[in-house]
Amino acid sequence: MxxxxxxxxxxxxxxxxxxxxxxxxxxxxxxxxxxxxxxxxxxxxxxxxxxxxxxxxxxxxxxxxxxxxxxxxxxxxxxxxxxxxxxxxxxxxxxxxxxxxxxxxxxxxxxxxxxxxxxxxxxxxxxxxxxxxxxxxxxxxxxxxxxPPAKDNSESNENENSEQxxxxxxxxxxxxxxxxxxxxxxxxxxxxLTNRLSPRLLSRIVGDPNYDLDTHPRWMVTSASTADRDADHIPGLDPQKVSEDGVPETTGEQERAFRFVEIDLKYTWREGAVGRERTTAALDRSWALGDLIHSISRYSNPVSGEIAFDESVGERDLLGEMQFTFLMVLTMMNYSCLQQWKRILELVLTSSVAIVEREAFVTEFLALLLRQLKRCDDVEGGLFDMDGDDGGAFLRDMLKKLRRSVDERVRVDDKSMVRDELACLERWVKEEYDWELAHESFVKRGMVRLEDGEEVEIDMNDDDDEDEETGEYAPMVVDSEQNQF
Missing domain, CATH: 2.60.34 (Substrate Binding Domain Of DNAk; Chain A, domain 1)
Incomplete structure (x- = not known):
């Protein structure tokens, strides 16, 4: 009682x-x-x-x-x-x-x-x-x-023997x-899936919480919530008014901006970088990842009140934002959160030096990614089909690059938490999606016999390789003399 x-x-x-x-x-x-x-x-x-x-x-x-x-x-x-x-x-x-x-x-x-x-x-x-x-x-x-619980068959059980x-x-x-x-x-x-969320993180992304009669806080989100960079702004239309609880005053769509961390995948080098430094930072985004983590690591010391930086705070916040965006796609089918989730994935999975310098962070990131992928089928219509991603091709390509980076950065006889976690992820995507992440698993060139008996050489170049400068990434030769004015 x-x-x-x-x-x-x-x-x-x-x-x-x-x-x-x-x-x-x-x-x-x-x-x-x-x-x-x-x-x-x-x-x-x-x-x-x-x-x-x-x-x-x-x-x-x-x-x-x-x-x-x-x-x-x-x-x-x-x-x-x-x-x-x-x-x-x-x-x-x-x-x-x-x-x-x-x-x-x-x-x-x-x-x-x-x-x-x-x-x-x-x-x-x-x-x-x-x-x-x-x-x-x-x-x-x-x-x-x-x-559901088994039905009560007490009447029929009277006619059954004790063994049944x-x-x-x-x-x-x-x-x-x-x-x-x-x-x-x-x-x-x-x-x-939620262990890196915090009031600090939710208030940054969503805004200050509402409080009920018993001062319980809650952070309001709708399926129409969006970040400014993902919103379709129509000239002449004012943003919709929002009530104190964070919901639209009518049943129409809400235009409340998420405040995600700024990720610019087209500008991943420090200011003033030139030449080889810019080229390296464009291919390996570790500098951009570190700069982003540092930018969200700022906090006020609760005792002294002084401003301090703790990169472990920034790493937890980035993992928390990855958790938030994925769960808002899973439950609310929020398009803006899907775009930010993909931006975080691409930033981290293309950061080669971070495999060694931020080993614990990348390891936890891969473990979280695997746990999220196991829930992808819960998304109505499929997670990878929401944005026309061609069966998750963007993620497959990112994982291939990460696998190649791990092979280059970590020696075979070295212990690596990142390599172990990636192996678990690799086994799962192979079984679930039939993805091959190892670069040597693909036959790029070979002879094929046609129906008339003729043999021709073909080059399997379905995936243009940015690192190897093939396909659309191949360098273009320009005659400078003909382009002089």
């Missing part, structure tokens, strides 16, 4: 219309008239979003954290993003989040501090939480959709155990 009176962290969604698409982390479902919320939320980051239909509708969602957000490891608190008051509320009783449905914006909004109506609503639902729980109106949190009954019980127990293991794997999967 005590578990009913003092439940685990719970999300209440009053007045949510039936048949609304609801997503929490890695699962989605359609709400029913009986559905009132989600219970047993585990500690950590979560993303809850809704849509009026399963497809072709604007999706709105928000990031929130269950637990003591101020106790997050490695979080440099250079600004008071999360009031300490939230921890006091959590200690006084069960943690309850209440997001009400707004018919004007067709999205969930948090209850506002100082609003008498919202305050009464919060008191009512908190007082009646036990009855909502007992009525079955709360969906138990799951990281995976498990198989024992087999049925054993089968049900095995199913329960399998579902528990699947759930544990799913929760660990989600944790590793």
């Amino acid at each position: 005590s578990s009913i009176l003092r439940p685990a962290p719970t999300m209440l969604l009053p007045e949510l219309p039936p048949k609304t698409l609801v997503g929490i982390d890695l699962i989605t479902f359609t709400s029913t008239p009986k559905f009132h919320g989600i219970r047993d939320l585990p500690d950590g980051w979560h993303f809850l979003y809704t849509g009026t239909t399963e497809s072709l509708s604007l999706r709105s969602g928000a990031w929130f954290y269950v637990g003591d957000i101020n106790a997050l490891p490695h979080e440099h608190k250079d600004s008071a993003l999360v009031p300490r008051k939230s921890n006091q509320n959590q200690d006084s009783g069960p943690v309850i989040y209440i997001w009400k449905w707004s018919s004007d914006t067709e999205s969930l909004t948090s209850l506002k501090p100082g609003d008498a109506t919202d305050t009464r609503m919060a008191m009512y639902y908190k007082a009646n939480l036990a009855s909502i729980w007992q009525s079955g109106g709360l969906f138990q949190y799951r990281s995976r959709i498990t198989r 009954v024992d087999q049925t019980i054993q089968s049900e127990q095995a199913q329960i155990q399998d579902d528990q293991e699947t759930e544990e794997i799913g929760r660990e999967d989600w944790r590793l």
Whole structure:
């Protein structure tokens, strides 16, 4: 009974219309008239979003954290993003989040501090939480959709012998155990997909959070959110007004800019570089990667208030941005996040010197990439088909270059975490996509016998090689004398 009176962290969604698409982390479902919320939320980051239909509708969602957000490891608190008051509320009783449905914006909004109506609503639902729980109106949190429980065949079991009954019980127990293991794997999967997120990162990308009555912060995102560089600006049309909760004031698209890190893949050398230095930096983007990490490593010391730089902070933020952009593609099908995810991939995977100089970072990056690729099928229509990527050809080419760089930078008898992690990634893409990353695995030139018996030599040059200056990357010979004016 005590578990009913003092439940685990719970999300209440009053007045949510039936048949609304609801997503929490890695699962989605359609709400029913009986559905009132989600219970047993585990500690950590979560993303809850809704849509009026399963497809072709604007999706709105928000990031929130269950637990003591101020106790997050490695979080440099250079600004008071999360009031300490939230921890006091959590200690006084069960943690309850209440997001009400707004018919004007067709999205969930948090209850506002100082609003008498919202305050009464919060008191009512908190007082009646036990009855909502007992009525079955709360969906138990799951990281995976498990198989439905076995039907009750008590009447038929009376006619079965004891051996058949024992087999049925054993089968049900095995199913329960399998579902528990699947759930544990799913929760660990989600944790590793979000372990580099932080209030500092989300506030940089999305903006300052909103706070509810209990000072729980949340960071609002919609499927129409975009970075300025990815937006289609139409002259004469003003940006749409956005409410305090970060959602459009009408049901149209939102024009709220993401503040991603600036990645310019066409300018990857230091200012003033000339000649060979520029050429080297254009082929090996390690300098640009280091400069980017340094630029986001700045933080204010919470004790002295002095400005300091810690590149481990920048590396975590870049990994966190990769996690954020991928999950917004996975859940919201956000186009701008897809473009930034690809830019981060290309920057890191073409940084040859970083394989040695930033070995721990690149190793974690490859482990995260593999975990993300294993979730690509969750994207509606396929991740690589969203942008016409021809089955992920851009990623295959980047991984080939990385494999070649590892072979050049790391000796065979040297221990390398990057090489070991790349080997795991290579095995998986070979099995899943039939990609060959080893350069020597391809036969570039050979003799082919035609139907009439004639033999001809062919050159397999499907992939123009930028490093070897073949195909479209081949140098052009220009007669300087004929081009003089």
